[in-house]
Amino acid sequence: xxxGWTAPEENxxxxxxxxxxxxxxxxxxxxxxxxxxxxxxxxxLGTGYLGTGASVxxxxxxxxxxxxxxxHAGEYPRLLPIALAWFLYALTLVGVAIAIATxxxxxxxxxxxxxxxxxxxxxxxxxxxIWPMHDVGRYATASVSVGFGLLVALTLRRGREILIxxxxxxxxxxxxxxxxxxxxxxxxxxQILAVVLCVAPSIVGLYIVRxxxxxxxxxxxxxxxxxxxxxxxxxVGMLASEELARLDLAxxxxxxxxxxxxxxxxxxxxxxxVAASLATELRLxxxxxxxxxxxxxxxxxxxxxxxxxxxTDRGSLAGLLNPVQRDGLLSxxxxxxxxxxxxxxxxxxxxxxxxxxxxxxxxxxxxxVVMTTTGIARNRVDPATWDAISKVGAFVDxxxxxxxxxxxxxxxxxPADQ
Amino acid sequence: xxxxxxxxxxxxRDRLLQRxxxxxxLGSSAVALLCFSIPGVLEGTTLLSVLPLFVVLxxxxxxxxxxxxxxxxxxxxxxxxxxxxxxGLPFGTTASSALATxxxxxxxxxxxxxxxxxxxxxRRMIMLVFGFLTSVVVTEVTIGAPTVATxxxxxxxxxxxxxxxxxxxxxxxxxxxxxxxxxIGRAHRAExxxxxxxxxxxxxxxxxxxxxxxxxxxxxxSGVGVAPSALQQQANDDARLLRQLRLGATPVPxxxxxxxxxxxxxxxxxxxxxxxxxxxxxxxxLEVSWHGTGQVLLPxxxxxxxxxxxxxxxxxxRRHSGVTxxxxxxxxxxxxxxxxxxxxxxxxxLKDIDEARLGFKDSVVGRLKEVGGNARxxxxxxxxxxxxxxxxx
Numbered sequence: 001x002x003x004g005w006t007a008p009e010e011n012x013x014x015x016x017x018x019x020x021x022x023x024x025x026x027x028x029x030x031x032x033x034x035x036x037x038x039x040x041x042x043x044x045l046g047t048g049y050l051g052t053g054a055s056v057x058x059x060x061x062x063x064x065x066x067x068x069x070x071x072h073a074g075e076y077p078r079l080l081p082i083a084l085a086w087f088l089y090a091l092t093l094v095g096v097a098i099a100i101a102t103x104x105x106x107x108x109x110x111x112x113x114x115x116x117x118x119x120x121x122x123x124x125x126x127x128x129x130i131w132p133m134h135d136v137g138r139y140a141t142a143s144v145s146v147g148f149g150l151l152v153a154l155t156l157r158r159g160r161e162i163l164i165x166x167x168x169x170x171x172x173x174x175x176x177x178x179x180x181x182x183x184x185x186x187x188x189x190x191q192i193l194a195v196v197l198c199v200a201p202s203i204v205g206l207y208i209v210r211x212x213x214x215x216x217x218x219x220x221x222x223x224x225x226x227x228x229x230x231x232x233x234x235x236v237g238m239l240a241s242e243e244l245a246r247l248d249l250a251x252x253x254x255x256x257x258x259x260x261x262x263x264x265x266x267x268x269x270x271x272x273x274v275a276a277s278l279a280t281e282l283r284l285x286x287x288x289x290x291x292x293x294x295x296x297x298x299x300x301x302x303x304x305x306x307x308x309x310x311x312t313d314r315g316s317l318a319g320l321l322n323p324v325q326r327d328g329l330l331s332x333x334x335x336x337x338x339x340x341x342x343x344x345x346x347x348x349x350x351x352x353x354x355x356x357x358x359x360x361x362x363x364x365x366x367x368x369v370v371m372t373t374t375g376i377a378r379n380r381v382d383p384a385t386w387d388a389i390s391k392v393g394a395f396v397d398x399x400x401x402x403x404x405x406x407x408x409x410x411x412x413x414x415p416a417d418q
Numbered sequence: 419x420x421x422x423x424x425x426x427x428x429x430x431r432d433r434l435l436q437r438x439x440x441x442x443x444l445g446s447s448a449v450a451l452l453c454f455s456i457p458g459v460l461e462g463t464t465l466l467s468v469l470p471l472f473v474v475l476x477x478x479x480x481x482x483x484x485x486x487x488x489x490x491x492x493x494x495x496x497x498x499x500x501x502x503x504x505x506g507l508p509f510g511t512t513a514s515s516a517l518a519t520x521x522x523x524x525x526x527x528x529x530x531x532x533x534x535x536x537x538x539x540x541r542r543m544i545m546l547v548f549g550f551l552t553s554v555v556v557t558e559v560t561i562g563a564p565t566v567a568t569x570x571x572x573x574x575x576x577x578x579x580x581x582x583x584x585x586x587x588x589x590x591x592x593x594x595x596x597x598x599x600x601x602i603g604r605a606h607r608a609e610x611x612x613x614x615x616x617x618x619x620x621x622x623x624x625x626x627x628x629x630x631x632x633x634x635x636x637x638x639x640s641g642v643g644v645a646p647s648a649l650q651q652q653a654n655d656d657a658r659l660l661r662q663l664r665l666g667a668t669p670v671p672x673x674x675x676x677x678x679x680x681x682x683x684x685x686x687x688x689x690x691x692x693x694x695x696x697x698x699x700x701x702x703x704l705e706v707s708w709h710g711t712g713q714v715l716l717p718x719x720x721x722x723x724x725x726x727x728x729x730x731x732x733x734x735x736r737r738h739s740g741v742t743x744x745x746x747x748x749x750x751x752x753x754x755x756x757x758x759x760x761x762x763x764x765x766x767x768l769k770d771i772d773e774a775r776l777g778f779k780d781s782v783v784g785r786l787k788e789v790g791g792n793a794r795x796x797x798x799x800x801x802x803x804x805x806x807x808x809x810x811x
Contacts, residue, residue, distance in 0.1 A: 227603060
């Protein structure tokens with residue numbers, strides 16, 4: 001059996017199988033759809049709570065802003081615009097909070113437009129109030145808070161939109177500063193700070209949300225793949241029953257249309273060739289069904305492992321490992337290749353061949369597992385990896401071509417005794 | 419969930435906190451340095467003397483991005499506070515408003531960024547409170563304003579509060595998301611098992627697929643050589659079986675009545691099943707004559723393989739031999755059941771015909787070998803063909 005992870009594009013009878021994506025799941029199949037749905041869910045998973053946190057930060061900063069405003073309330077020539085600005089800002093935040101609480105975690109275009117319009121109003125009112133004071137950086141309060149206010153939409157809108165809004169705010173601030181404030185060593189630090197505060201919350205927020213989503217995607221991928229650990233010795237993978245069901249249904253429809261006379265006999269050559277390929281595919285799925293092990297399915301189904309791990313397991317020995325050993329092996333491979341963010345690190349996992357005789361006492365046989373890697377330095381390996389590897393069996397690690405190489409003696413029950 | 423999962427998610431959480439602290443810290447340090455470098459804000463000598471401290475601060479912030487160790491936090495906080503003290507010297511004088519403002523990004527951003535990493539346990543929380551108080555007090559003292567609290571001091575307090583809330587919220591977000599991911603994972607595991615069971619059910623319905631395959635093969639040859647009404651009848655039967663399979667039933671073919679997919683017994687009699695094969699080939703225009711015993715009991719998986727191989731051979735006869743009748747002789751001894759399929763057709767030279775092309779290797783030999791059986795093929799041009807199929811009892 002060949003266990004390179006690439007799915008064969010063509011079967012033994014020369015019939016092209018359905019196009020598959022990287023995970024080996026046909027794009028149009030239900031499994032493929034489920035994968036996409038899971039990934040889409042992954043994108044928003046948990047970000048709602050993160051968005052709430054961002055709103056809390058905006059609220060805390062708002063309270064501080066109001067305190068700042070009140071502390072030099074006496075210096076404003078006209079209090080009405082700045083009071084209105086703060087009122088409008090508070091109203092906007094509360095409005096968005098209520099909308100999210102009642103309508104769910106969504107911000108449709110019209111609401112986002114209204115939100116931005118309100119924030120623009122806040123900035124305009126604040127600028128009107130501080131214009132005659134000739135020190136925007138020092139006296140700007142509500143308009144600086146708007147930079148934090150944008151955080152409310154952080155997880156609900158696309159990053160680019162938030163960023164553009166923040167940059168527009170900074171631009172408005174710069175224009176106001178240039179038009180009103182004399183720039184000298186006394187005033188400059190405050191102006192710099194005001195402009196930075198317009199964009200910094202959004203940039204930091206977007207950075208964090210991106211990292212968070214990446215964590216969620218990675219973890220989701222890992223957890224989905226981990227379900228293979230409990231599979232039987234030979235498994236059909238998530239796609240097999242989908243494929244078989246699809247073929248059965250296609251055959252049923254064809255036979256039905258022949259039976260009812262909708263398709264006339266003798267068949268047109270095109271329909272005949274459909275019948276031929278259906279028969280061939282069906283035959284293959286019935287005969288060649290279960291030759292792959294859980295590890296093969298884990299690697300082909302995973303976004304992360306699929307692109308960096310190659311498996312050689314001619315004897316399907318991975319199927320003999322017990323759940324603890326499987327978990328260890330999968331975790332180890334995962335830790336090795338997912339830990340590197342830059343640079344291509346790859347792992348090649350080879351199981352077998354079994355050469356030693358079964359242990360006369362325990363009746364266990366030893367499956368040699370060799371992991372060779374590229375781009376993984378011995379001293380950069382996560383400590384948890386060694387724990388994971390030791391779950392598989394006794395191991396010896398070395399360095400080959402300046403990358404890690406691990407040889408594991410994995411003791412498994414002899415299938416002949418079972 | 420395994421221990422590794424918990425470890426991994428904790429690692430990812432820490433990494434998120436570290437990265438956040440680093441990006442905020444380095445950004446704030448850059449702004450602080452920029453503000454201090456504005457000519458007139460600081461004396462030239464003071465600026466030069468704080469530069470090494472900034473190097474230490476920035477280095478610790480870079481290290482914090484990759485390590486949870488408290489050492490870097492302590493080093494960073496100390497160097498940052500030292501900068502505040504140096505720029506505020508001598509004490510007792512009131513700092514210019516420019517200098518006071520320039521201290522804000524340092525104390526409220528650069529130093530506060532460490533607060534993100536100080537919410538996870540009691541020891542760190544104590545350090546958080548200590549760092550917060552020291553930063554605010556040092557800021558107030560170095561500014562040296564006559565009032566008790568300054569705007570700058572309030573901003574520093576705000577920075578620390580925001581950073582602490584951010585750190586706390588992020589630490590809580592990751593395990594929350596992880597719990598939901600694990601519930602998706604559990605659903606996925608159930609789905610995988612269901613998928614496995616479903617595949618087994620469908621693959622287990624071998625005899626059903628056998629008849630479907632035979633009919634599809636006829637259709638692949640456009641149904642030539644078979645009476646349309648017979649083929650329609652056969653298609654109707656097979657479509658009904660597939661529909662029943664799809665709806666979750668274990669279908670019972672009625673036209674032949676021979677094989678019974680929901681038969682609970684381990685062993686099935688060969689005779690009735692053979693009759694159904696005969697009927698089916700009868701409809702297709704191949705007269706099959708049976709000889710020998712019909713009362714052999716076989717384990718059902720062996721029976722499946724045996725019948726499929728037999729049907730495959732008869733299909734080859736029907737398509738290639740050029741004759742309309744075939745003979746099947748069933749014999750058995752203590753260990754083996756043997757079927758000999760013979761026809762008096764055109765035959766062929768074994769060397770000329772690739773066995774695989776007849777579907778012989780996959781569907782006949784492969785299936786029989788799976789149950790410990792074997793198949794042999796004898797033929798020569800003009801002398802007909804004989805296939806011997808053997809399965810263990």
